[in-house]
Structures are given as C-alpha cells and as structure tokens.
Amino acid sequence: MVHRMRDVAGAVALVTGGGNGIGAAMVKLLRDKGAKVCAVDIDEEAAQRSGADLAIGADVADREAMAAAVDRTVAEFGKLDLVFAIAGITHPPATLRVLKPGEAQRVIDVNLTGTLNTVQPAIEPLIATRGHIVVVSSMGWPANTDYGILLPAVGGVAYSTSKTAVEMLGRGLRMELAQYGVGVTIGYFGPIDTAMVHLTPNPATKAKWKLIISPEKAAAGLLRATERGKVRVIIPARWNFLNAIRPLGVHMDNLLLRSKKQRAFVRSYDSD
Numbered sequence: 001m002v003h004r005m006r007d008v009a010g011a012v013a014l015v016t017g018g019g020n021g022i023g024a025a026m027v028k029l030l031r032d033k034g035a036k037v038c039a040v041d042i043d044e045e046a047a048q049r050s051g052a053d054l055a056i057g058a059d060v061a062d063r064e065a066m067a068a069a070v071d072r073t074v075a076e077f078g079k080l081d082l083v084f085a086i087a088g089i090t091h092p093p094a095t096l097r098v099l100k101p102g103e104a105q106r107v108i109d110v111n112l113t114g115t116l117n118t119v120q121p122a123i124e125p126l127i128a129t130r131g132h133i134v135v136v137s138s139m140g141w142p143a144n145t146d147y148g149i150l151l152p153a154v155g156g157v158a159y160s161t162s163k164t165a166v167e168m169l170g171r172g173l174r175m176e177l178a179q180y181g182v183g184v185t186i187g188y189f190g191p192i193d194t195a196m197v198h199l200t201p202n203p204a205t206k207a208k209w210k211l212i213i214s215p216e217k218a219a220a221g222l223l224r225a226t227e228r229g230k231v232r233v234i235i236p237a238r239w240n241f242l243n244a245i246r247p248l249g250v251h252m253d254n255l256l257l258r259s260k261k262q263r264a265f266v267r268s269y270d271s272d
C-alpha cells in the first residue's frame with residue numbers, strides 16, 4: 001500500500017537535527033518548496049542558522065522537550081503534516097569493550113529513543129492531517145567497516161543496533177498508522193558528506209570518499225521518496241544491490257570472521 005503525501009507547499013514540517021548536515025539541507029529544501037518548518041536541534045544556534053520558521057533547542061532524548069516541541073509547532077502553525085526524525089549521532093570507532101560507560105548508551109538514546117520521542121508525541125496531530133513520518137536508518141559499506149545495518153559494524157555496534165531498531169520502529173508505525181492514513185518512509189543513507197561521516201575515517205574506506213554525496217542530494221532523495229509515499233529509500237540508489245546480502249545474516253558474519261582485514265579492524269578499534 002502506498003501512502004501518497006499531499007503537496008509539500010503549504011505543509012507544516014518538523015525536522016530534528018535541523019541545524020546541520022542532512023537535517024539542515026532538509027529544512028532549506030522544505031522551505032524552498034513552500035512548507036513552514038520547525039527545526040529542532042540540540043544545538044539551538046545551528047537550528048536558528050538553518051533559516052527555519054521556528055527554531056527549537058532540544059535534545060531528542062528528552063521526551064518532555066520533544067512533546068513540547070511538537071505542541072509548539074502545532075500552536076504556531078495550526079497543524080503538523082510531516083515529521084522528519086533525522087537527528088543522530090555516533091562515537092569515534094571503538095569496541096564496546098573499550099568504550100566508556102554511557103558512550104554506547106548515548107548513541108541508543110539519541111538515535112533510537114530520540115526517534116521514538118520525536119514520532120510518538122506527533123501521532124495525534126499527524127492523524128488529524130493524514131500526514132507522514134520519516135525515520136532515518138543507515139546503509140553501510142564497505143561491509144565490515146561502516147556503520148550500516150547490513151552487518152554488525154565493528155567499532156560502531158551501538159550505532160548499527162540503533163539504526164536496525166529504527167528500521168523496525170518505522171515498519172511497525174506504518175502498520176499501526178495505515179488505518180489513519182498516516183504514511184511512513186524509512187531512509188537508508190550511504191556515506192553523506194557531513195560532520196558525522198568524518199568522525200569515522202579509516203584506511204579501508206578510501207573508496208567511500210569517492211562515492212560520498214552531498215547532504216543536499218541526500219535530503220532531495222529523501223523528500224522525493226516521501227512525496228511519492230515510498231516506504232523505503234536507499235540513498236544514493238547505487239547501494240540498492242547491497243540489500244541482496246541481507247538475507248544471508250549470520251552466514252555473512254561467519255565469512256567476515258574469517259577475513260584478516262576484519263580482524264585487523266577489530267584490533268584497531270579494541271585499544272584505547
């Protein structure tokens with residue numbers, strides 16, 4: 001079943017992570033298309049710089065702050081049509097063994113609980129407009145180094161775990177909200193040229209720098225898919241073929257365990 005969005009022009013949108021990177025590009029794009037936009041970001045100044053109609057400094061991990069942000073958006077603009085849960089973080093590559101207490105937890109709190117905190121308070125306003133929810137997962141490559149959801153990402157286990165869970169959150173929401181005419185799109189990004197991607201440099205991903213795309217292109221791809229009511233979109237599309245390896249599951253993990261390169265990665269992320 002495809003949920004078709006009405007026109008973005010005249011819509012009211014809330015974008016988390018709207019201060020930088022893909023979120024900031026989305027704020028600009030939505031405004032250029034005639035939407036009213038509320039940007040929520042833990043970095044309030046960055047949210048203000050985004051040029052959003054309403055900028056709110058809030059931590060997506062803070063449930064009450066997110067409920068207040070949704071309420072304020074509806075109070076200010078009279079409705080809510082679109083929610084883009086884009087805010088996300090990771091930590092520099094490190095195994096769970098060497099991470100400090102709380103570092104992995106924070107990634108889960110922002111990426112997973114933060115997405116839940118963003119979308120749940122928005123459900124009733126979105127039902128009222130037959131609106132649309134967009135959540136952000138991840139597509140990683142090369143397989144054993146980046147933080148996607150295709151494989152257990154060494155050095156980024158909390159990230160890949162959170163993004164796998166976000167995918168299921170989106171799928172579940174879609175099932176529950178279809179009866180109300182509310183649609184859900186799940187975006188899976190490959191490497192995008194933002195601050196986040198520069199936090200995870202490593203020698204084997206040199207190829208990635210050639211394949212990286214701009215946050216503007218990423219936002220445009222995500223909005224196009226949203227307008228078309230697509231349930232999922234892999235951006236850029238060149239990574240679509242990677243989906244083929246997903247059903248291999250632990251068999252793929254077993255192959256990786258035999259790889260010398262993989263073992264070298266684990267070792268490099270396993271020392272403080």
Ligand SMILES: NC(=O)c1ccc[n+]([C@@H]2O[C@H](COP(=O)([O-])OP(=O)(O)OC[C@H]3O[C@@H](n4cnc5c(N)ncnc54)[C@H](O)[C@@H]3O)[C@@H](O)[C@H]2O)c1
Pocket residue numbers: 016017018019020021022023040041042043046058059060061086087088089110114136137138139188189190191192193194195196197215
């Ligand atoms: N850049 C990539 O290669 C890539 C790949 C796959 C998925 N993603 C996902 O895309 C999304 C956007 O990432 P980006 O690359 O634009 O990153 P970014 O670091 O450029 O921007 C993230 C924004 O989120 C904000 N933010 C961080 N923690 C927050 C919190 N607790 N509450 C509110 N705002 C918070 C930051 O201040 C920043 O403005 C993330 O969910 C990320 O996981 C990115």
